[in-house]
Amino acid sequence: MFVFEKANHNFRKPILTLGFILITMLTLFFDNIDSYAFTPKKEFGFSIVGSIFFxxxxxxxxxxxIYLYMFADNIEDVVGHFYFFILFLFFGILANLTYFLFHTNSIIPVIGTSGVISGILGMYFVFFPNVKSTMVFEKATFRDIPIFISLSIWILIQSYFYIVELNNQVRSVYGGQVITFLMGIIIAQIFIRYKFLDRLDHNIRLSTFINKTVLCPSCSNPIPTEKYGRLHCSACNTNFFFDRHGKKFL
Structure with a gap:
């Protein structure tokens, strides 16, 4: 199953997101990538961090x-470059530690950015629950599904795969993906408590012409407006009402 966002505007340039994509691309040309993989039975070292870039x-x-380009840029936009850098490393390390805790004596090495992406998706789930998405299965495609629904299905599938493989005594990284997704949800709630989303919205409105632009609550697309009232976002086809108390969906 694949999940694709339909539209979500960002205002900061996703410098780190693009940088991480470039770094992971360059590591494709490295020889003997197993030497950079994280193996629980070996001593901890650079691999617990380095493996997430391979x-x-x-x-x-x-x-x-593709997942980083679609989802990580919006997370970087909300939390800023510094926090995004810390979160990227944190989710990667957390995924590897989860694999270590579940498979302490495993000699099977793991590499990849999937744990990081799961954490980012968890934050996206909280920050932008109503962004429209497309779900793609093997023989079916569902369009204009709110992202909180498609990501809920996605994480349930990951959990199912992990339970099945655990019962069959198969070493997998699905457990790490589930844990980082849930941790992403928790961290996003903390950011909301400290009003990072409100701060972003406020700063963007202040930077526009006499505050006559409002952000779509679904996809953050800037919409010019002369007054309060009912608004329509053409980017994600969302209707909402905006007044001095805030925004609400219609």
Whole structure:
């Protein structure tokens, strides 16, 4: 299953997101990538961090790069470059530590950015729950699905895969993806408590012509407006009402 966002505007340039995509692309040309992989039974070292910048194949890199490009730029936009850098490393380390805790004696190495992406998706789930998305299965495609629904289905599938493989005594990284997704939700709630989203919205409105632009609550697309009232976002086809007390969906 794949989840694609339909539209979500960002205002900061996603410097780190693009940088991480570039770094993970360059590591494709490294020789003997297993030496950079994280193996629980070995001593901890650079691999617990370095492994998150490697991928096993071009296809895996391309999939991860697409997810980073679609979702990570908006998270970087909300929390800022510094916090995004810390979160990127944190989610990667957390995913590896989860694999270590569940498979302490495993000699199977793991590499990849999937744990980081899961954490980012968890934050996206909280920050932009009503952004429209497209869900793609093997033989079916569902369009204009609110992202909180599609990501809920996605994490349930990851959890199911982990339970199945755990019962079959198969070493997998699905457990790390589930944990980082849930941690992403928790961290996003903390950011909301400290009004990062409100601060972003306020700063953007102050930077526009006499505060006559409002951000769509679904996709953050800037919408010119002369007054309070009912508004329509053409980017994500969302209707909402905006007044001095804030925004609400219609």
């Amino acid at each position: 991928n096993t194949s071009f296809t895996e890199w391309l999939t991860n790069a």
